[in-house]
Each structure stands twice: as structure tokens, then as C-alpha cells.
Amino acid sequence: MKGDRSTAGVDIVQERRAARDEVKAVEAAAVLPTFEECAEVYIRANWSTWSEKHRDQWPSSLKRYA
Structure with missing residues (x-):
């Protein structure tokens, strides 16, 4: 037993x-998604609602700080 x-x-x-x-x-x-994969999904999901400036800021800020 x-x-x-x-x-x-x-x-x-x-x-x-x-x-x-x-x-x-x-x-x-x-298999867990990486931070980069999660960020890409988030950006794609919100891209159409963001202004052009915001679209430029998100990816560049993530590359710089994360």
C-alpha cells in the first residue's frame, strides 16, 4: 500500500x-507562451483601436524597457 x-x-x-x-x-x-508572444497577441488585439502615435509607442517601449 x-x-x-x-x-x-x-x-x-x-x-x-x-x-x-x-x-x-x-x-x-x-508549453507556456513567452512574454514576447503575449505582447504580440495584445498588440494585435488592440492595434485597430490605437492612434498612430500609440501604435508606434507600444512596440518600441516594450523593446526598450522589457
Whole structure:
């Protein structure tokens, strides 16, 4: 039985480490968008509502400061 202290040969500490490592591996495998990708999606979504000046400022400000 998993984690049963009365079972001979069961290392509950090792089981917990293995479970944490498995969770970390699953999280690492999840592909998350980069900041740049998120910024591009935001800019495309709002582009049509912005003035020409604002359209120029957004990408240049992100490149300069982020």
C-alpha cells in the first residue's frame, strides 16, 4: 500500500520526492507562451483601436524597457 509505514521496504520520503519530481516534469513539459508572444497577441488585439502615435509607442517601449 502506497505510503503505508507498516509495509516493509517502503520509503515514504522517496515516494514523496518521486511524486514531486513527477509534478515538476509535467509542469516543465507544459508549453507556456513567452512574454514576447503575449505582447504580440495584445498588440494585435488592440492595434485597430490605437492612434498612430500609440501604435508606434507600444512596440518600441516594450523593446526598450522589457
